[in-house]
Amino acid sequence: MKPIYFDNNATTPIAPEVLDEMLPYLREFYGNPSSMHTFGGHLHRKIEDARAKVAALINAEPEEIIFTSCGTESDNTAIMSAIESYPQKRHVITTRVEHPAVLNFCKHLARKGYRVTFLPVDKPGRLDMDTFLKAVDDDTAIVSIMYANNETGVIFPVAEIGEILRERKMPFHTDAVQAVGKIPINVKELPVDMLSLSGHKLHAPKGVGALYVRKGTRFYPYIIGGHQERGRRAGTENVASIIGLGKACELAKEHIDKEADYFKRLRDRLEGALLKLCPDVQINGDTENRLPNTTNMSFKYVEGEAILLRLDEYGICASSGSACTSGSLEPSHVLRAMGIPFNAIHGSIRFSLSRYNTEDEVDKVIEIMPLIIKELRTLSPYGKVILSKQSF
Ligand code: PLP
Numbered sequence: 001m002k003p004i005y006f007d008n009n010a011t012t013p014i015a016p017e018v019l020d021e022m023l024p025y026l027r028e029f030y031g032n033p034s035s036m037h038t039f040g041g042h043l044h045r046k047i048e049d050a051r052a053k054v055a056a057l058i059n060a061e062p063e064e065i066i067f068t069s070c071g072t073e074s075d076n077t078a079i080m081s082a083i084e085s086y087p088q089k090r091h092v093i094t095t096r097v098e099h100p101a102v103l104n105f106c107k108h109l110a111r112k113g114y115r116v117t118f119l120p121v122d123k124p125g126r127l128d129m130d131t132f133l134k135a136v137d138d139d140t141a142i143v144s145i146m147y148a149n150n151e152t153g154v155i156f157p158v159a160e161i162g163e164i165l166r167e168r169k170m171p172f173h174t175d176a177v178q179a180v181g182k183i184p185i186n187v188k189e190l191p192v193d194m195l196s197l198s199g200h201k202l203h204a205p206k207g208v209g210a211l212y213v214r215k216g217t218r219f220y221p222y223i224i225g226g227h228q229e230r231g232r233r234a235g236t237e238n239v240a241s242i243i244g245l246g247k248a249c250e251l252a253k254e255h256i257d258k259e260a261d262y263f264k265r266l267r268d269r270l271e272g273a274l275l276k277l278c279p280d281v282q283i284n285g286d287t288e289n290r291l292p293n294t295t296n297m298s299f300k301y302v303e304g305e306a307i308l309l310r311l312d313e314y315g316i317c318a319s320s321g322s323a324c325t326s327g328s329l330e331p332s333h334v335l336r337a338m339g340i341p342f343n344a345i346h347g348s349i350r351f352s353l354s355r356y357n358t359e360d361e362v363d364k365v366i367e368i369m370p371l372i373i374k375e376l377r378t379l380s381p382y383g384k385v386i387l388s389k390q391s392f
Pocket residue numbers: 009010069070071072073075099101146148149150175177178198199200209
C-alpha cells in the first residue's frame with residue numbers, strides 16, 4: 001500500500017526526474033572522477049554541472065559549494081572549520097532548539113572545554129534577540145543558528161543576526177537543511193558565511209549534502225585526505241547522489257514559488273480543519289513565520305505515540321515530538337525550550353508536506369484524525385474528563 005506520507009521533514013521521496021538522472025551513474029558510468037581517462041573525466045564535468053545547479057538554487061557561486069555526505073556533516077564541518085580557523089577563540093553561540101547535528105556537536109565542544117551559549121527561545125519558538133546581543137563577545141569563534149526549525153517550521157531572523165555579526169566580523173553559519181528548496185534563499189543578499197543543506201530533504205537521495213562557504217571565509221577541512229573538492233572535503237565523490245542533488249536543486253529552483261503556495265494551501269486546510277474538529281488542540285510555533293509545509297499540533301490528553309500508531313494503521317505517516325518514536329527517549333527538546341507544557345508536548349504531532357501530497361490525502365487525515373483523538377481520549381483518564389465536558 002502506498003503510504004499517505006506527511007513526514008517530509010524527516011525525509012522526502014526521491015523525485016522520479018532525479019532518479020532517472022542518477023541511474024546511468026550507478027550502472028554504466030562507474031569511473032572515478034579523479035581519473036585521467038575520459039571515462040572518469042566525464043564524471044568530473046557532471047559533478048561540476050551539479051555544483052552549478054546547487055549554487056543556482058541559493059544564488060551562490062559554484063566554487064562556494066562543497067559536497068558532503070549529509071546535513072550533519074555540513075553542520076559539523078562549518079562549526080569545526082571556525083574553531084580551527086580561530087584557535088585563540090573559545091566561545092560558540094547556538095540555540096537550544098537546533099537539530100542534534102548542531103546541538104550535540106556544540107555539547108561535545110562544551111565537554112572539550114569550549115564555552116558554549118545555548119540561546120533560549122520564547123513560547124512561539126522565536127529567538128530572544130537581546131540575549132543574543134549580550135552573548136556575542138570578542139572570544140566568539142562562531143555563531144550557528146538554524147534557518148528554520150525542523151519540528152515546528154519556525155523561521156529565524158537570519159538576515160538580522162547576520163547583519164549584526166558582519167559588523168562585528170564574526171563568522172556565521174546557518175543550518176538551512178529544512179529551508180533550502182522550500183523557501184527562496186539568496187546568499188548574495190543574506191549575510192551568512194556558511195550554510196548547510198541536505199539532499200534527502202528536497203527529493204534527492206540520502207547520503208549527500210552540501211556546505212556553502214562564502215568566498216573569503218576562512219575554511220579548514222573536517223575530513224582530511226585526498227584532493228577532492230579542492231582539498232576542502234576529502235573522499236571519492238558520491239557521484240550519482242551528487243548528480244541527483246544537482247537535479248533536485250534545479251527542480252526546486254524552477255518550481256519553488258508555486259510549490260510553496262501549494263503545500264501552504266494544503267497545510268492550512270489540514271490545520272484549519274483539525275483545529276475546528278478536535279477540541280483542546282494547539283499549534284506549536286510562530287504561525288506568522290513558519291515553513292509553508294510544516295505544522296506542529298498538540299492534541300492534549302493523548303500520547304503522540306498512540307496517535308502515530310493509530311495513524312499508521314491507516315497508512316498515514318507523521319511524527320511526534322514525544323519520546324521514542326522521534327528516535328530519542330526524551331520529549332522534544334525544541335518544545336521543552338519553548339516552554340510548552342508536558343501534557344501538550346506528549347500529544348504533539350508534526351505533519352510535514354511535500355509537492356507529492358494531494359488534497360485527497362489531506363481530506364483523508366481530516367476524516368480520520370478526529371476519530372482517533374476521540375477514541376484515544378475515551379481510553380485515557382484525563383481524556384474521559386475532557387470528553388464528558390465537550391462533544392466533537
Ligand atoms: N539539520 C536539520 C535542521 C535537520 O532537520 C536535519 C535532519 O533532519 C539535519 C540537520 C541533519 O541532516 P542529515 O539527515 O542529512 O544528516
